[in-house]
Amino acid sequence: xxxxxxxxxxxxxxxxxxxxxxxxxxxxxxxxxxxxxxxxxxxxxxxxxxxxxxxxxxxxxxxxxxxxxxxxxxxxxxxxxxxxxxxxxxxxxxxxxxxxxxxxxxxxxxxxxxxxxxxxxxxxxxxxxxxxxxxxxxxxxxxxxxxxxxxxxxxxxxxxxxxxxxxxxxxxxxxxxxxxxxxxxxxxxxxxxxxxxxxxxxxxxxxxxxxxxxxxxxxxxxxxxxxxxxxxxxxxxxxxxxxxxxxxxxxxxxxxxxxxxxxxxxxxxxxxxxxxxxxxxxxxxxxxxxxxxxxxxxxxxxxxxxxxxxxxxxxxxxxxxxxxxxxxxxxxxxxxxxxxxxxxxxxxxxxxxx
Numbered sequence: 001x002x003x004x005x006x007x008x009x010x011x012x013x014x015x016x017x018x019x020x021x022x023x024x025x026x027x028x029x030x031x032x033x034x035x036x037x038x039x040x041x042x043x044x045x046x047x048x049x050x051x052x053x054x055x056x057x058x059x060x061x062x063x064x065x066x067x068x069x070x071x072x073x074x075x076x077x078x079x080x081x082x083x084x085x086x087x088x089x090x091x092x093x094x095x096x097x098x099x100x101x102x103x104x105x106x107x108x109x110x111x112x113x114x115x116x117x118x119x120x121x122x123x124x125x126x127x128x129x130x131x132x133x134x135x136x137x138x139x140x141x142x143x144x145x146x147x148x149x150x151x152x153x154x155x156x157x158x159x160x161x162x163x164x165x166x167x168x169x170x171x172x173x174x175x176x177x178x179x180x181x182x183x184x185x186x187x188x189x190x191x192x193x194x195x196x197x198x199x200x201x202x203x204x205x206x207x208x209x210x211x212x213x214x215x216x217x218x219x220x221x222x223x224x225x226x227x228x229x230x231x232x233x234x235x236x237x238x239x240x241x242x243x244x245x246x247x248x249x250x251x252x253x254x255x256x257x258x259x260x261x262x263x264x265x266x267x268x269x270x271x272x273x274x275x276x277x278x279x280x281x282x283x284x285x286x287x288x289x290x291x292x293x294x295x296x297x298x299x300x301x302x303x304x305x306x307x308x309x310x311x312x313x314x315x316x317x318x319x320x321x322x323x324x325x326x327x328x329x330x331x332x333x334x335x336x337x338x339x340x341x342x343x344x345x346x347x348x349x350x351x352x353x354x
Contacts, residue, residue: 003338005331006053006071006110008102011036013049015056017066018335026331027056042100049102050109064117070338071106072330073126075099077353078148081129081156081194083341086111086121090351103127122348124337125152127201131193136288148194149201150185151300157333158299158325159189160340173294176285176320178312180302181328182251183239184208184278188285196288198281203238206277209251209302212242213277244270257307275308279315286319293320300328 007014007028014028029052039045057064073084074094084090086107094104107123114121129152137146155177156170163170171192179185184206187197198205198213207213224234237246245251247270259267286293296316302308303326313322340346 001067001339001342002065003335003342004066004069004113005334005338006069006106006113007330007334008049008072008106008109010102013052013102014331015053016331016335017062018332018339020339021332021336023331023335025060025062027060042102042104043095045102046105046108049105050112053109053113064113066114066117066119068120068122068338068342069110069114069117070122070124070334071110072103072334073123073128073153074104074107075101076126076128076351078128078130079126079351079353080131080349081125081152082349083122083124083337083346084349084351086114086123087351090123093351093353120341122338122341124334125156127152129156129194131195132197133195136196146204147199147202148197149199150187150194150197151179151181151183151200151328152194153330153333154299154328155179155185155187155189155194157329157336158297160336162295162297162323162325174289174292175294176282176289176296178278178282178296178298178300178303179328180278180298180300180308182208182210184211184213184281184300184302186278186281186285188288190289196285201239202235203242205281207243207274209244209253210240210242212238212246244274253302253305253308257305261307271308272311275311276315279312282316282319295321295323297323297325299325301326303327 001020003018005016012028012030016023017025075097076093091108094107097104111121127149130148132148139146159175159177160170163173175189177187177189183200185197185200186205187194203212205213244256248256248267256267256271260271282296296319298309303324309324337346341348
């Protein structure tokens with residue numbers, strides 16, 4: 001099965017051609033700020049991104065002859081996880097998405113290319129996957145509801161791969177998946193559904209290399225109304241300029257971990273504190289699963305760090321076996337999902353949000 005994968009990022013477009021789960025060709029590039037500055041809205045980049053993809057395929061001598069095209073999901077309305085055939089409602093919601101990001105173009109381009117070569121077009125496990133149980137949504141302020149935004153694609157892909165290695169199905173297991181990257185998400189996966197997870201983007205859960213995580217509400221309210229910051233600056237504290245970068249001036253975990261291992265402060269103290277917040281979130285998800293847990297999976301780029309994994313192990317390894325699946329292979333995860341759909345091993349979902 002030949003599967004073409006499209007993954008548009010804010011300043012890049014990544015492409016890959018797989019034969020089943022084996023990558024045959026991987027390509028892509030960063031787009032300069034000068035190139036992108038011509039466009040006032042991400043939707044205006046559609047032709048530019050599509051032409052870029054077609055040009056790279058032509059240069060590599062790859063014809064439009066695929067068994068499936070799959071794209072990164074985009075910022076759709078909340079929807080359960082799974083593989084989705086791209087439909088007209090999905091395309092409408094991506095074109096009119098409340099959150100503007102280049103990933104919203106992936107499904108639009110995938111659908112057009114798939115029509116040209118007469119194959120199905122899919123997305124899988126977008127960032128807005130929402131399977132949270134009702135009790136996980138409410139907060140003490142009725143106007144503020146908890147939102148499910150996390151590393152759904154990678155978290156579900158590593159869960160399925162772990163299940164397959166164990167000769168089981170994802171839907172038969174209870175797992176805690178800890179994605180350790182620029183943002184950190186810790187999700188409780190119960191029988192194939194993520195019943196609780198922190199909002200890994202906008203200020204909840206562990207702090208991370210770039211994000212503030214949960215912070216004391218009263219002190220934050222005073223900071224917001226101190227007159228020192230505007231709304232844009234405050235939101236940047238939560239996402240982009242929070243976490244390790246706020247404390248240490250860098251989000252380079254490799255360097256920070258090396259200094260921490262040598263006992264150098266403030267690097268060790270701050271990194272250990274971040275990992276402590278991760279461990280506490282694992283404990284919360286253990287409660288969400290009522291202690292019925294098959295494994296804790298550590299994934300994402302930071303899971304390559306022996307120091308970080310070691311510190312985490314000391315705090316959580318008594319809860320369940322620790323499974324290490326480092327990195328974030330978005331392209332492989334997308335191909336894995338497309339192949340499962342083509343083989344009938346993964347049911348096709350229909351995008352029809354409430």
